[in-house]
Amino acid sequence: MYQWVSLLSLWAIPVTIAFVLLYGWQKQVPVYETFVDGAKGGLTTTIRILPHLIAMMVAVSMFRESGALDLLLRALKPLLDLLHFPEELVPLALLRPLTGTGSLAIATDLIAQYGPDSFLGRLAATMQGSTDTTLYVLTVYFGAVGIRNSAYALKVGLWSDLAGVIFSLLIVSYIFA
Amino acid sequence: MLNVIWLGLIVISIVVAAITGRMEAINAAAFEGAKTGVTVCLGLLSVLAFWMGLMRIAEKSGLLELLARVLSPIIQVLFPDVPKGHPAMGYILSNMSANLLGLGNAATPMGLKAMEELQKLNPDKQNASPAMCTLLAINTASITIIPTTMIAIRMQYGSVNPVEIVGTTLLSSFAATIVALLIDRMYRYRHIRRHR
Numbered sequence: 001m002y003q004w005v006s007l008l009s010l011w012a013i014p015v016t017i018a019f020v021l022l023y024g025w026q027k028q029v030p031v032y033e034t035f036v037d038g039a040k041g042g043l044t045t046t047i048r049i050l051p052h053l054i055a056m057m058v059a060v061s062m063f064r065e066s067g068a069l070d071l072l073l074r075a076l077k078p079l080l081d082l083l084h085f086p087e088e089l090v091p092l093a094l095l096r097p098l099t100g101t102g103s104l105a106i107a108t109d110l111i112a113q114y115g116p117d118s119f120l121g122r123l124a125a126t127m128q129g130s131t132d133t134t135l136y137v138l139t140v141y142f143g144a145v146g147i148r149n150s151a152y153a154l155k156v157g158l159w160s161d162l163a164g165v166i167f168s169l170l171i172v173s174y175i176f177a
Numbered sequence: 178m179l180n181v182i183w184l185g186l187i188v189i190s191i192v193v194a195a196i197t198g199r200m201e202a203i204n205a206a207a208f209e210g211a212k213t214g215v216t217v218c219l220g221l222l223s224v225l226a227f228w229m230g231l232m233r234i235a236e237k238s239g240l241l242e243l244l245a246r247v248l249s250p251i252i253q254v255l256f257p258d259v260p261k262g263h264p265a266m267g268y269i270l271s272n273m274s275a276n277l278l279g280l281g282n283a284a285t286p287m288g289l290k291a292m293e294e295l296q297k298l299n300p301d302k303q304n305a306s307p308a309m310c311t312l313l314a315i316n317t318a319s320i321t322i323i324p325t326t327m328i329a330i331r332m333q334y335g336s337v338n339p340v341e342i343v344g345t346t347l348l349s350s351f352a353a354t355i356v357a358l359l360i361d362r363m364y365r366y367r368h369i370r371r372h373r
Contacts, residue, residue, distance in 0.1 A: 013283065020231055024238040031234055038233025042226030045289055046218055054214035059183050061210030062190035065202045071193060101213075108330050116336035125331060125342045129324030130350035134317045138179070140221075141313055144289045145296040148303045150179055152364035153310040160318035160357030167349040167356075175345055 045144050052143030056135060060098050069095070085169065088120055092127060093165045097158055100133040123172045131164035221285070228286035232271070241267030255315075255358070256308050258298070265294030269312060277320055288316055307365045311358070318357035321350045 024031045063069055073090055080090055088110060096103040107128040114120040134157035142150055194203040235241045245252075245266035252259070252266050259265050268291035275284035291312055299306040305313075324346045331339040 016283075017231060020235045020238075020240065023240050024234040027238040029234055029237045034234045034237050035230035037230075038236075039226040039230035041233070042222060042224075042229040042286065045225055045229070046222040049221065050214065050218045053218055054211045055183065057214035057217070058207050058210035059186035059190070061206040061213065062194075062203045063186045065206035066190035066194035066199055067197045068189050068193040104326065107327070111330055111334050116331040116334045116339070121331075121334075121336075122342055122345070125324070125327040126345040126349055129321055129327045129342065129346035130353060132317045135182075137317050138313060140285065141288060141292050141316065142305060142309075145292045146302065147296075147305045147309065149305065151305040151307075151310055152361075152368060153305055153313045154179065154182075156310060156314045156357060156361045156364060157317040159360045160314060160353050163356035164318065164349060164353035167352040168345070171345050171349050171352075 048146070049140050049143045052139045056139045060102075060135070063098075064102065086120060086123070088114070089123060089127065089169075092124055096127070096131050096165070097134040097161045100136055103128060103133070119172070119176060122176055123168060126172050127165055127168040130168055131161045134158055134161055224283075225286045225289070228283055229290065232268075232287065232290055235271075236264065236267075241271070244270055255311055258306070258308050259295070260298075263294065263298070265291055265298065265308075268294055272312070273315060276316065277322060284316070288312065307368060310365070311361050314357040314361040315354070318350065318354040320354050321346055 021031055024034065069091075073094060076090065076094070077087060080087060085093075092103055092106045092110065095106060107124045110124040111121045116122075116125070134154070138150060138154055138157060142153070190203055190206075194200050232241070241264060242262065245264065246262050248270055249261055249266055252269055253261065256266070256269065259269075268287055272284050272287040272291050275287055292309060295306060295309050295312065296302065299309065322343075324342065327342060327346070328339050331342065
C-alpha cells in the first residue's frame with residue numbers, strides 16, 4: 001500500500017506538469033510566454049504576503065522567547081491533566097496552530113527522546129501530520145488578497161486544530177493500545 | 178480578531194519579558210522573527226512563481242474550466258455561493274487535490290489563485306466572505322494521505338515501521354476536516370443571518 005502511495009506522490013508532479021503543457025500545446029497556447037506571464041503573478045503575490053508574514057513572525061517569535069509561552073503551558077496544565085492528556089504533548093498541541101517549524105522541532109524532539117515507536121512518538125507524529133499551522137495559513141491566504149477582517153475563519157481553524165489533536169489522541173490510543 | 182491576537186501576543190511578550198528579565202532575548206526575537214518572515218517568503222516565491230506559471234497555461238488552454246465543470250457538483254455543495262463553472266472552482270479543486278496528495282508546496286499557489294477569484298466575487302473587499310472561510314477551513318484541517326515529513330523523521334530515528342502512522346494520520350485528519358466543515362457551516366449560517 002505504502003509503495004503504491006509513494007509511487008503516486010513521486011509521479012504526481014511530473015505527470016501534472018507534462019499533462020498541462022501538452023494540453024496547452026494542443027490548444028495552441030504559447031506555453032513559454034504564458035508560463036512567464038503567470039510566474040510574474042507569483043512575484044506580486046509574494047510581495048503582498050511579505051508584510052503580513054513579517055508582522056506575524058515577529059509576534060510569535062517574541063511570544064516564545066519572552067517565556068510567555070511557557071507560562072501559558074503551565075497555566076493550562078491542570079486542565080489537561082484533568083482530561084488525561086499526556087503532558088509531554090501539550091507544547092506540541094499548543095504550538096501547532098502558531099508555528100509550523102516550531103512544532104516540527106518539538107515533534108522531532110519528542111520522537112528523539114521517547115523513540116519513534118513509543119506511544120508518545122506515534123502520537124506526536126500523528127498530531128503533527130493531521131493538523132496545520134492555522135495562523136500561517138490565515139496570514140498567507142488572506143494577506144495575499146488584502147482581507148482585513150477574517151470574519152469567523154480563525155475560530156473555525158482553531159476548533160479544527162483542537163479536533164485534530166483530540167482525534168489523534170483517540171485514534172492512536174485505540175489503534176496502538 | 179487578528180488585530181487583538183497580534184497586539185496581545187506582542188504586549189504580553191513585552192510584559193512577561195520585563196518581569197522575567199528577558200528584554201534582551203525579545204529584542205533579538207523581534208528581529209529574528211522578521212528575518213524568518215522574509216526567509217519564508219523567499220521560499221514561497223520560487224514555488225509560487227513556478228506553479229502560477231503552470232496554472233496560467235491550464236487557465237488559458239481551458240483545462241481549468243473543464244475541470245471545474247466536471248467536478249462542480251461536489252464543490253457546489255461546499256461552496257454554494259460560487260456560480261457554476263466559475264474559474265474559482267477549478268482553482269479550489271486543484272488546491273484540494275494537491276492537499277490530498279500531500280503536495281503542500283503545490284497546494285498553496287492554487288489556494289491563493291482560488292482566493293483571488295473568490296475576492297472578485299466578494300462584495301466587501303475588506304471582509305472575508307463565507308466562501309473564503311470555507312476554503313481556509315479546508316486548508317487548515319486538510320486531509321493528508323502521506324505525511325512525508327513525519328515518515329522521514331521516524332525513519333531517521335530508526336523506527337521499525339516508519340509508515341505505520343499513515344493510517345492514524347489519515348483517519349485523524351479526515352475526522353478533523355469533517356469537524357472543520359461542520360463548524361464552518363454553523364458559523365456561516367450565523368454570519369449570513371447577522372448580515373441580512
